[in-house]
Amino acid sequence: MIGQRRQATEQEFQGDCVLDIVHLEDVTKLFGEIRAVDGVRLDVQEGEILCLLGPSGCGKTTLLRMIAGFEKPTAGRVWLSGKDVTAVPPERRNTALVFQNYALFPHMTVFDNIAFGLKVRRWSMREIRSAVHEVLELVGMPGLEERWVQQLSGGQQQRVALARALVVRPSTLLLDEPLSNLDAKxxxxxxxxxxxxxxxxxxxxxxxxxxxEEALTLGDRIAIMHEGKLVQLGCPREVYTCPNCTFVASFIGQSNCLQGQVEEKEGTRTLVLDSGERVSLPAEGPADGAALLVLRPEQLGLTSSDNPPQGLNALPGTVEHVNYLGEMVYYEVRLVDGTMMTVAEYGGELHGWKEGDKVWVTWPQDTGRVLTT
Ligand SMILES: Nc1ncnc2c1ncn2[C@@H]1O[C@H](COP(=O)(O)OP(=O)(O)OP(=O)(O)O)[C@@H](O)[C@H]1O
Ligand SMILES: [Mg+2]
Incomplete structure (x- = not known):
């Protein structure tokens, strides 16, 4: 397996196909009883931003530290640029890690912080000066070489941390929640x-x-982790519109879930809800069995008519809360069986539903994602 991989990568180097800079082969990390990372397989392509997304404790930092070489996998292999680096120490991997708390040297100037890695690599002073100058331009902080890092704002410190990582010209930049100490703007x-x-x-x-939100805006692709496992990998639109499990559906964006049994008759699929009501399903999905229909708030609409236009599903309910957020309004509607549905509407003045209004929650019959349960 390892031999095969090396051969394939050499071919990739010679050909036009996209190279996997990072290749993880069933990587697992145990801390005693804790399975921090569990059999992760992942390829990261040259030049992309891959966001590792998941709740606290799901193993993101541990996985990143194994790629950087600060943590040794209990099982599995790590490949960087076509080489098996599982046993290679961090300083001999061509990666650079940027930490959440920046980890700058407080007693040094900006120049010395950035130059540190280059001095270790024995660059000449002339080369170091030129590289530091260039990278400070790149991060938008030209001319700040002589500042002490304590005299910098949080955002500036973050840029110095980024400059320090970039200056050594790593093939892969590893960033562990680098923006979480900054204010929202x-x-x-x-x-x-x-x-x-x-x-x-x-x-x-x-x-x-x-x-x-950070993962959706920044990532070319998103890898979603849950309890040490990689549960879905795809571009932002794909993971948002086509979650492959209830965890992803609830973790990314808001979702409404209707539970029931799928029935198929003459090529048309229906979900018979636990309440006994029936809704039509999109063509894609299971043909029978227990299932969840996952609908995003913006896929839903509200109407007062119990006669919705053809092609729409409709379920009756009562508006319980109106959450006005400026250009968006979120209505929380309690269905007859007690299920709460969140409906989003742009420019809510349009209808101006009020708490207590009797409404129908509607959505196109070919909309939503059906997941087996
Ligand atoms: N050195 C360690 N010794 C023991 N357990 C550890 C160690 N490092 C991490 N863990 C455990 O491994 C699991 C994954 O931790 P990790 O730090 O990778 O999570 P994370 O996804 O980065 O979380 P967060 O978003 O909070 O930073 C957690 O249960 C954590 O307590
Ligand atoms: Mg972490």
Missing amino acids: LRMQMRSHLKSIQRQVGITAIFVTHDQ
């Missing part, structure tokens, strides 16, 4: 800045976050 600015730097340099990046 700065975080959004840094997100765009980071993405444009990554595109400019063309570096491969693995970005750990537990913030789904």
Whole structure:
């Protein structure tokens, strides 16, 4: 298996196909009884940003530390740029890690912080000066070489941490929740800045976050982890619109779940809800058995008519809460069987539903994702 992989990678180097910079082969990490990472297989392609997303404790940092070489897998293998590096120490892997708390040297200037890795690599002072100058331009902090790091704002410190990682020209940049200490506005600015730097340099990046919005906006692809396992991998639109399990459906975005049994008659699928009501299902999904229909709030609409237009499903309910968020309004509607549905509407003045209104929750019959339970 290992031999096969090496051969395939050499072919990739010679051909035009996209190279997997990082290749994880059933990587597992146990800490005593704790299965922190459980059989993760993952390929990261050259030049992409892959976001590792998942709740606290699901194994994101442990996985990143195994790629960097700070943690040894209990089982499985780590490949970087076509080489098996499972037994290679961190300083001999071509990766750079950026930490949540920046981990800058407080008693040093910006220049010395960034130059540190280059001095270790025995670059000449002239080369170091030029590289530090260039990377400070890149992160938008030209001329700040002589500042002490304590004299910098949080956002500036984050940029120095990024510069320090980039300056050694790693093939893969590993970022562990690097923006989580910044306030919301700065975080959004840094997100765009980071993405444009990554595109400019063309570096491969693995970005750990537990913030789904950050993953959706930043990632070319998102790998979702749950209890040590990689549960779904795909581009942001794919994981949002086609979650492959209830965990992903509930973790990414808001979702409404209707539970029932699938029935198929003459090619048409129906979900018979536990309440006895019937709704039509999209063509894709199981043909029978217990299932969940997952619907996003923006896929739903509200009407006062019990005669919805053809092609729409409709279930009756009562508006229980109205959450006004400026351009969006979220209505929480209690269905007759007690299920709560969240319905999103742009510019809610349009209908202006009020608490207590009797409504029908509607959605196109070919909408939603059906998951087996
Ligand atoms: N050195 C260690 N010794 C023992 N258990 C550990 C160690 N490091 C991590 N763990 C455990 O492994 C699991 C995964 O931890 P990890 O830090 O990778 O999670 P995470 O997804 O990065 O979480 P967070 O979002 O909170 O940073 C957790 O249960 C954690 O307690
Ligand atoms: Mg972590």
